[in-house]
Amino acid sequence: MNKENGVIYRISGPVVTATGITPRMYEVVRVGNEGLMGEVIELHGDQSVIQVYEETSGIKPGEPVIRTGQTLSVQLGPGLLTQIYDGIQRPLPKLEETMGVFITRGVDADGLDLEKEWEFAPTVKKGDEVVPGQVIGTVQETETIEHRVMVPPGKEGTVKSIESGSFNITQTICKLEDDSEIAMMQEWPVRHPRPFRQKYAPDVPLITGQRILDFLFPLAKGGTAGIPGPFGSGKTVTQQQLAKWSDAQIVVYIGCGERGNEMTEVLDEFPHLIDPNTNKPLMNRTVMIANTSNMPVAAREASVYTGVTIAEYFRDMGYNVALMADSTSRWAEAMREISSRLEEMPGEEGYPAYLSSRLAEFYERAGRVETLSGEDGSVSVIGAVSPPGGDISEPVSQGTLRIVKVFWGLDAGLARQRHFPAISWLSSYSLYPQALDQWYRDNIANDFPEVRTEISTLLQVEAELQEIVQLVGSDALPIDQQLTLEVARMIREFFLQQNAFHDVDTFSDLKLQYEMARAILRFQEEGKKAIAGGAQLEEVVNVPARTDLMRGRFEKGYDDRIDGLVSDMEKQIAASMEDN
Amino acid sequence: MSGKEYRTITDVKGPLVFLNKTEPVSYNEIVQLRLSDGSIKNGQVLDTSDDQVIVQVFEGTASVDRQTGVKFLGDVFKLPVSKGLIGRILDGAGRPRDGGPEIVADDMADIIGAAINPYSRQSPEAFIQTGISAIDACTSLVRGQKLPIFSASGLPHNDIALQIARQAKLVDSDDDFVVVFCAMGITAEEYNFFVHDLERTGALENAALFVNLADDPAVERLITPRLALTAAEYLAFEHDYHVLVIYTDMTNYCESLRQIGAAREEVPGRRGYPGYMYTDLAMLYERAGLVKGKKGSITQFPILTMPGDDITHPIPDLSGYITEGQIVISRELHQKGIYPPINVLPSLSRLMNAGIGPGKTREDHKSVSDQLYAAYAQGKELRGLVAIVGEDALNERDLQLLKFADIFEDQFLRQSRDEDRSIDEGTLDLAWSLLSNIDTRFLVRLDQKWIDKYHPDESKGEEE
Numbered sequence A: 001m002n003k004e005n006g007v008i009y010r011i012s013g014p015v016v017t018a019t020g021i022t023p024r025m026y027e028v029v030r031v032g033n034e035g036l037m038g039e040v041i042e043l044h045g046d047q048s049v050i051q052v053y054e055e056t057s058g059i060k061p062g063e064p065v066i067r068t069g070q071t072l073s074v075q076l077g078p079g080l081l082t083q084i085y086d087g088i089q090r091p092l093p094k095l096e097e098t099m100g101v102f103i104t105r106g107v108d109a110d111g112l113d114l115e116k117e118w119e120f121a122p123t124v125k126k127g128d129e130v131v132p133g134q135v136i137g138t139v140q141e142t143e144t145i146e147h148r149v150m151v152p153p154g155k156e157g158t159v160k161s162i163e164s165g166s167f168n169i170t171q172t173i174c175k176l177e178d179d180s181e182i183a184m185m186q187e188w189p190v191r192h193p194r195p196f197r198q199k200y201a202p203d204v205p206l207i208t209g210q211r212i213l214d215f216l217f218p219l220a221k222g223g224t225a226g227i228p229g230p231f232g233s234g235k236t237v238t239q240q241q242l243a244k245w246s247d248a249q250i251v252v253y254i255g256c257g258e259r260g261n262e263m264t265e266v267l268d269e270f271p272h273l274i275d276p277n278t279n280k281p282l283m284n285r286t287v288m289i290a291n292t293s294n295m296p297v298a299a300r301e302a303s304v305y306t307g308v309t310i311a312e313y314f315r316d317m318g319y320n321v322a323l324m325a326d327s328t329s330r331w332a333e334a335m336r337e338i339s340s341r342l343e344e345m346p347g348e349e350g351y352p353a354y355l356s357s358r359l360a361e362f363y364e365r366a367g368r369v370e371t372l373s374g375e376d377g378s379v380s381v382i383g384a385v386s387p388p389g390g391d392i393s394e395p396v397s398q399g400t401l402r403i404v405k406v407f408w409g410l411d412a413g414l415a416r417q418r419h420f421p422a423i424s425w426l427s428s429y430s431l432y433p434q435a436l437d438q439w440y441r442d443n444i445a446n447d448f449p450e451v452r453t454e455i456s457t458l459l460q461v462e463a464e465l466q467e468i469v470q471l472v473g474s475d476a477l478p479i480d481q482q483l484t485l486e487v488a489r490m491i492r493e494f495f496l497q498q499n500a501f502h503d504v505d506t507f508s509d510l511k512l513q514y515e516m517a518r519a520i521l522r523f524q525e526e527g528k529k530a531i532a533g534g535a536q537l538e539e540v541v542n543v544p545a546r547t548d549l550m551r552g553r554f555e556k557g558y559d560d561r562i563d564g565l566v567s568d569m570e571k572q573i574a575a576s577m578e579d580n
Numbered sequence B: 001m002s003g004k005e006y007r008t009i010t011d012v013k014g015p016l017v018f019l020n021k022t023e024p025v026s027y028n029e030i031v032q033l034r035l036s037d038g039s040i041k042n043g044q045v046l047d048t049s050d051d052q053v054i055v056q057v058f059e060g061t062a063s064v065d066r067q068t069g070v071k072f073l074g075d076v077f078k079l080p081v082s083k084g085l086i087g088r089i090l091d092g093a094g095r096p097r098d099g100g101p102e103i104v105a106d107d108m109a110d111i112i113g114a115a116i117n118p119y120s121r122q123s124p125e126a127f128i129q130t131g132i133s134a135i136d137a138c139t140s141l142v143r144g145q146k147l148p149i150f151s152a153s154g155l156p157h158n159d160i161a162l163q164i165a166r167q168a169k170l171v172d173s174d175d176d177f178v179v180v181f182c183a184m185g186i187t188a189e190e191y192n193f194f195v196h197d198l199e200r201t202g203a204l205e206n207a208a209l210f211v212n213l214a215d216d217p218a219v220e221r222l223i224t225p226r227l228a229l230t231a232a233e234y235l236a237f238e239h240d241y242h243v244l245v246i247y248t249d250m251t252n253y254c255e256s257l258r259q260i261g262a263a264r265e266e267v268p269g270r271r272g273y274p275g276y277m278y279t280d281l282a283m284l285y286e287r288a289g290l291v292k293g294k295k296g297s298i299t300q301f302p303i304l305t306m307p308g309d310d311i312t313h314p315i316p317d318l319s320g321y322i323t324e325g326q327i328v329i330s331r332e333l334h335q336k337g338i339y340p341p342i343n344v345l346p347s348l349s350r351l352m353n354a355g356i357g358p359g360k361t362r363e364d365h366k367s368v369s370d371q372l373y374a375a376y377a378q379g380k381e382l383r384g385l386v387a388i389v390g391e392d393a394l395n396e397r398d399l400q401l402l403k404f405a406d407i408f409e410d411q412f413l414r415q416s417r418d419e420d421r422s423i424d425e426g427t428l429d430l431a432w433s434l435l436s437n438i439d440t441r442f443l444v445r446l447d448q449k450w451i452d453k454y455h456p457d458e459s460k461g462e463e464e
């Protein structure tokens, strides 16, 4: 195989055509005198078409192309967490060491540190039968995460010997009777989903601490969500909020064709942010992939697969993993660029005809599964979408909406009013509530689903009333409808608005969210009574305790005080009736 | 190898030349064309194979024929860099335009520019005072940011850019900026305006100019900003300068990009612009920032004119998706005679939070900014309502907000072209005095502690 002498025939941007080799599809090849990494993406007569993961300036026809026999794979094992990679799993700190602050080319780097030793503690013993995916031992990878070393898919048998102690990730730690060897590291081709036993329907929410998401449009662990929105509407802030506060055990954050500074921000912030679930820095559970907008597009295309493969690997250990991809539109554009260089027949808006199937395949890698070893694990996938001009009738938005179960629609108008998160409560949806309702009843409050329905109904009613107000002004409405408008306003300003940059407001526990929603309904109920008893709307709205209740959410310890604040409000509203 | 001259042109299409059978030519290699009259044109390889090479000719293909000699120069495009770039005016391809000598190179820098390793970046957080209240208070700029001006034809974006270039400084630091100015397809008149202003204020000596004018080759525009940014990177990261890059007009740049795409018969994206325009623009805009271990920085002010004043047009749209906010110039304000006509409502600085507050600008900055924004937004909205129902229908609060919108435009936004307002006394104190036209009970975005401390009219607040 390696005796073949391939040469470059043609170079057009990131796409190189070679002759003289007969590789397999998706095989990794080395291109040119500098041995740039590339992947075969089309076979065409005696020509092999290769997408190259590094800049191709200065490369000439006639330079060599060498097969590796491998497909594009990632290295999986201890050392993934806290790391930041480019789209093809080269650790960025390693690249800095060898290249300096600018990313040049021709440098290979292992995804994992092959030298570093980890303390391995076996969980099986000689004579045990092990199956693919079974955990054979553990490593404390970070303060909070135990890395579970698994039998790679495809291997099984009786344990002949197993070690304990310090090893690097390529050393054999376990031998099977058939003399096959297992090390802590395994490799997996990124374009193939990792195997599992079966998929389950998700029935536990992924709690994000973001009120509008958790309460109105929840995502399930193992579910899929899309966030389309024009520039500056809050896609990245929302994704970062999820990366920070969602109750996943592992977070994989893919910066796909977006800004360098946004990745720096995560790197700066996460080591200092404390995970409310573990009280340890969030960085401990995070893996980052950063292939920014100005890094090679072919590696951008690959970055999404690199990320989801790492996510599946942690899922296979029995963890709940959340993966964010910001932005899937840039990934789709990378496909479009490569496709147009291949002179493929374009589909809609120049995107390749296979765009929607690629999107579907990607989101299909989400899910709650029974792993090969019988554990319960999940990958939740949240993709940002950046539609041109904010118009979601375009192919990437439409392709995404056909697949995902949750749609968080960002609204330019809300962002302009500085209503954040600018998620439209009228156009967004989630298909999960039904599956999750039992969980809410059991874990939060028995009437949780009903409270949610009341809140969203009020918002719908408000939208209808607003149409009338536009025509005649709010004073023309009957007083009970004016109260409804005030209640809806309270939902928007007190509940839906949430400042990501405020120390306290940035995260609301689900129980507290429920209390806040109930407080709004209490206001409505007491307000109705008071007005029926002759109180003025203005008085009801302006009782000082309501202001305290609303402002209070910015202060620590609100969970403990909210009950008292609500009963003060009720008393004052009742009193406003007696004054009259 | 750079010796041989080929006369194997088969096709010429728009700015592209197609050649048969040459020596192996590298991708992006630079090319020289010698026409039959002896004149020289320059180009760059866009596609290369054993059988055919496609060259994009910067000066356009007028007079090129099958006899034209083509020489491959064996290297990619490089700019000679040195500190001597400061104070010089170069043309759009990097040749002296000021009659001065060639640049004596300390180094030859590849103009494509490598991506900054995201791990090696440093977060921008040093506030830049521009002296323009609208920007400093509402869309604060920080060092290392890329903040475009979204304008349209006939609006004074150039005056604003120049005013920023003149006045930009860090509070509490005497580090100065050097300006790298990049003109792409602007008129000679606009260009003279820039140069005269830079000359008048002495800034020219501290600037490097790369100039491609409207009657210069359109395709050359594709390399002009790359030259400018290469110079900026060299000055910032080799010589610790804080560089302010102003480039204008991105719209002309994008037109040239579209022209090449069309000539190559590529499948176009929206409105005929190439599908890779996002990536191409990112390769420019992302060359802003700060890196670990280097003192210098690159701050970018790209100027673009929105075709048809349409912010959803691909040029502003794709720019907005890459940059860290935008400053939007409003025709309506301009027509009201307000300079600078910055509409703060659609404007945004995404790095503002990192750059303001105690120790950076002032403790009340965020509150004041939120309050100005909210009051102006509401006041402006009320104008629409008043047009329908009349002022009589408004309550006290609404009347105050309505009046505030006018005051805000007239006194806060409006300032003269050489008025350099400091952030504290000049801008924030002014904001407080204007906000005092509204009863404090309506100023819900202001924390009580800032009202106590900064409200100019405490007694009025207490009476109520």
Ligand SMILES: Nc1ncnc2c1ncn2[C@@H]1O[C@H](COP(=O)(O)OP(=O)(O)OP(=O)(O)O)[C@@H](O)[C@H]1O
Pocket: A229, A230, A231, A232, A233, A234, A235, A236, A237, A238, A386, A420, A421, A422, A498, A499, A500, A501, B320, B321, B322, B349, B350, B351
């Ligand atoms: N939840 C929030 N709380 C407070 N501010 C927010 C919130 N969401 C968004 N913002 C504001 O909106 C700005 C833009 O948000 P963000 O960067 O997430 O937009 P985006 O949709 O990712 O844009 P792009 O497509 O250009 O990347 C932020 O810089 C911030 O000022």
Ligand SMILES: [Mg+2]
Pocket: A235, A236, A237, A258, A326
């Ligand atoms: Mg974003």
